[in-house]
Amino acid sequence: MNASVKPIDTITAAADAVVSRAEARFDAHRQDILRSTDRMFAALLVGQWVFAIFLALTVSPYAWQGKVKTVHVHVWAAILLGGAITCVPVALAMLRPGALLTRHVIAAAQMFWSALLIHLTGGRIETHFHVFGSLAFLAFYRDWPVLLTGTVVIAGEHFMRGILWPESVYGIPNPEWWRFLEHAAWVVFIVVFLVLSCRRSYRDMRVMAERGAELEALSENQWRNSSVVDRAAAESAARRG
């Protein structure tokens, strides 16, 4: 070792290296989760698109105008609107996996899918469960702001469609004006717990990375001590000749 280098300097340098490696491990772990969740949603979005087309073809394939049979607007909605909702987030998941924009676009798209499926099933209350399932899937990101994006999108969509076309969202033509607030309240109820869960998961990931750094630091300490002992033993043996 260079005599001008103080032990405290080498300890500081080693600590910096250990901390940098811990941060790199944490970032890699987080990126891995974000990217795999992006991929999961890409598959889910395409699956929902196929399912929506199947649903439209099964439930209401044709409309009648007098004696003229036409393809029902629901089929076109499933194909075209569903395609529009799906293609951007899937492209982002393929081209920019792990990026902040990608997961927020996916969150919005997933909520628009809930809205479209609710519409295609005539506002069935059971289809509203898709919203809750989607929020739970979004929690896989362990990034709570994504849940806020989803909440704002679905609450805004319910509010607007509740005014413009209430039957398509609630299944009845004249719901109370505050019905969207009731739905939004249940969404907020689950989102509060999912946000807490995301924050805890994030903290656990951080603690795991820090625990790894501490163990690495201990190992570094043992290596340094053993090296000193080895050097002393070697010098002693050399003196004995």
Next chain:
Amino acid sequence: METQGQQTRAMRVPAYDRVVVRDGEGKRRQLSRNEFERLPLRERVTYLIGGTAEFFAGTEHIPASEAMKG
């Protein structure tokens, strides 16, 4: 899965509840476990690499390698 030996060792070595650290000038400072764990990671790692953190459960000294397992 923990082996019986690991369980026995885990039972023998209690979790630390306080830490005594020495800074570069040799000044000693006593911290609770919570205070130690809230130190910035760089500071904790520096103590561990330098061997300047001593771990205790009550009055019993705990080796750093055992303390970090609990």
